[in-house]
Amino acid sequence: MYRLSNTVIGFLNLFTLLASIPIIGGGLWMARSSTTCESFLQTPLLVIGFVVLIISLAGFIGACFHVAWALWVYLVVMLFLIATLMGFTAFGFVVTSQGAGVDVPGRAYKEYHLEDYSPWLRKRIKDPNYWSNIRSCILGSKRLVQSFLFGLLLIILRGTCLQYRY
Numbered sequence: 001m002y003r004l005s006n007t008v009i010g011f012l013n014l015f016t017l018l019a020s021i022p023i024i025g026g027g028l029w030m031a032r033s034s035t036t037c038e039s040f041l042q043t044p045l046l047v048i049g050f051v052v053l054i055i056s057l058a059g060f061i062g063a064c065f066h067v068a069w070a071l072w073v074y075l076v077v078m079l080f081l082i083a084t085l086m087g088f089t090a091f092g093f094v095v096t097s098q099g100a101g102v103d104v105p106g107r108a109y110k111e112y113h114l115e116d117y118s119p120w121l122r123k124r125i126k127d128p129n130y131w132s133n134i135r136s137c138i139l140g141s142k143r144l145v146q147s148f149l150f151g152l153l154l155i156i157l158r159g160t161c162l163q164y165r166y
Helices: 002-031 036-064 068-096 119-126 132-140 142-165
Strands: none
Touching (some): 002 036, 036 068, 068 119
């Protein structure tokens, strides 16, 4: 049983170790560009990639080479990561718990109102400084602006064509 569990942990950590390499590569590839969007995502992507790489390496070395302290480090860090993810999940549920949406007659979607959400989220969304990075990202990316305008044009044309078709 001891060999089987170490083999499973070793293979899982080898898989996550290999999966972290494209994440780090994506972060380094974003470093080549100077747009705000990509530089905004570059640092978190690199941090996540290197953290996954180090944790996977500790678990792989501990499982395959029978290094007990590496497995303990792996265990403690994974416990911390699981608790952190559970905390973020609970925070997300608390912040958005009242915003269930209202059914719109004749539509397949629901309508959401900002007043239904927590005061913290309302304050964060209404803050103009919060949107400055996103605004500069959208305005700085010509491709994104062009696709948005093309999508808007399609919506307008679809609406006018549907009105006259009936």
